[in-house]
Amino acid sequence: METNTFYSRLGENAQHIMEPAIGASGYFSSPADHLDPNLFAGTTVIPEVRRWILDTLYQFWDSRYAAATTWAEVWLAGSGISYQWDADRGNGDLDVLIGVDFAQFAWYNHDYAGLTNQELADLFDEELKAELWPRTASVEIGDRRYEVTYYVNPNSRDIRNINPYAAYSLTKDEWTVPPPELPADPRELYPQEFRDASARDDAEVHRLSTSYNALSEHLASLPRGTGQWITAASQLRTVVVQAASLYDDIHLGRRAAFAPGGSGYGDYANYRWQAAKQSGAAEMLRSIKDVEVTTHHQVEIDLYGQPISDAQVALRNAALWRNR
Numbered sequence: 001m002e003t004n005t006f007y008s009r010l011g012e013n014a015q016h017i018m019e020p021a022i023g024a025s026g027y028f029s030s031p032a033d034h035l036d037p038n039l040f041a042g043t044t045v046i047p048e049v050r051r052w053i054l055d056t057l058y059q060f061w062d063s064r065y066a067a068a069t070t071w072a073e074v075w076l077a078g079s080g081i082s083y084q085w086d087a088d089r090g091n092g093d094l095d096v097l098i099g100v101d102f103a104q105f106a107w108y109n110h111d112y113a114g115l116t117n118q119e120l121a122d123l124f125d126e127e128l129k130a131e132l133w134p135r136t137a138s139v140e141i142g143d144r145r146y147e148v149t150y151y152v153n154p155n156s157r158d159i160r161n162i163n164p165y166a167a168y169s170l171t172k173d174e175w176t177v178p179p180p181e182l183p184a185d186p187r188e189l190y191p192q193e194f195r196d197a198s199a200r201d202d203a204e205v206h207r208l209s210t211s212y213n214a215l216s217e218h219l220a221s222l223p224r225g226t227g228q229w230i231t232a233a234s235q236l237r238t239v240v241v242q243a244a245s246l247y248d249d250i251h252l253g254r255r256a257a258f259a260p261g262g263s264g265y266g267d268y269a270n271y272r273w274q275a276a277k278q279s280g281a282a283e284m285l286r287s288i289k290d291v292e293v294t295t296h297h298q299v300e301i302d303l304y305g306q307p308i309s310d311a312q313v314a315l316r317n318a319a320l321w322r323n324r
Contacts, residue, residue, distance in 0.1 A: 005302050007233035008224065009295045014216040014236060017209065017287045019280070026079040026087035027265075027274035031182045036085040036092070038142030043175070045076065049141060050170050053096060057150060060132050071104035073171045075159050079265075080146075082166045082179035084186070092146040097167070099157045100124070117154040124152040155260060163257070163264025194268055198275035201250065205281040208243045212288055215239060244292045247285035250276050 035042075039049055054074055061068040078095040079085065085092070102120060106113045112120060128150045136148035159167045159176055166179035183189070215236040222229040250273055257267030264270070276282035300307045 004225070004230075006295060006299050007230065007237070009298045009302070010233060010237060010240070010291070011219050011224070011229075013291045013295050013298075014212070014219065014240075016213050016216060017284065019209070019284065026084045026093075027271075028186055028278060029084045029087035030184050031083035031186070032086045033083070035081065035083065035179070036144075038092075038144050039076075039081065039085075039094075043178075045168055045170065045173065050173065052141075053094075053148065054170055056132070056136065056148075057096070057098070060128075064127070065105070065109050067104075067108040070108065071101045073099045073157075073159075073169060075099070075164075075167045075169050075171075075176065077159065077164045077167045079165060081168055083182060092144055094146045094148045096148060096150045096170075097156055097159060097164070098124070098150060098152045099159055100152055100154075101157060102154075121152045121154040128152070153258070161260060163262055163267075165265035189266065190271055194271050194275075197268070198272060198279070201246075201272065201276060202279050202281050204246065205243075205276075205284055208239055208246070208288065209284050211239045212236070212243065240288055240292045240295075243285050243288035247282070247289045250282065250285070 039045060053076070057072075057074060058068050061072075075097045076094060077097045078093065079087075080093050080095065100117075100120070102117045105120065112123075115123070133149055136150075139146050139148050153162060156162050159169075164177050167175070167177040169176050187195075215232055219229065219232045219236055222232060253269050254273040255269075256262050257264060257270035262269065273282070276285075297307055
């Protein structure tokens, strides 16, 4: 019953997806000779920009937690504050990374004392993504629009621990990691082995997307519930799972670059993600993964009347309940 329900939903959701246009990544762009003038006066963040980013976060947290200005340090990070800011990427990307002193947080917020640092970071990020990101997805700063995203990393109390490309402390109004000077063609920085591995990713994405589209069309042409239909649905499920797994391997694998032991912006794990964005491979894989996520969500509602909570979320909620 559960398998047939999944196959039925998969057949409904699996529509033909187009090969994306070549994507974009500032990672490979030629550097400018100055920082983004919408954000910086020279090499200092414009005071009004700094205040807006900080106030937006702290006003969001004030209704949830006590004394956030005491236990959080806030940075701008990434290529958007480097000399590669002027790449053709549509809206600008502004990554706001937050370092939390978890001991200080627990001192002021006793109800959360039973959670680990990772559980707290996950809780912060879920709230930020669900409730704050929609408000900051398209913000006009100067003469350009920006997508401003806020993240908490449990390893970034000192942001240098995650090897950022560039990091400006809005809390202290100073550079923690100044942006590097780059050659006119940043690709010169990376070995041929990186490019070869990225080409293998692209070839695998092409194989998966071609199979996905062919199987989707074949499944739609078959009478539901027949042996052929079940066989085609099973094959399609395999391809969808493989594509979702590859997407996670490339996307989530990037975390290794910015974890202790990684080498940051120039790490292969980050190069791999940026190359997949630029080639369009990441967008293709994400489109197929969305089919899997949507299908699982629908099947859980069909069978149980509601989505099934992640085990880690359930454990965290239980810990919070005990503290209240």
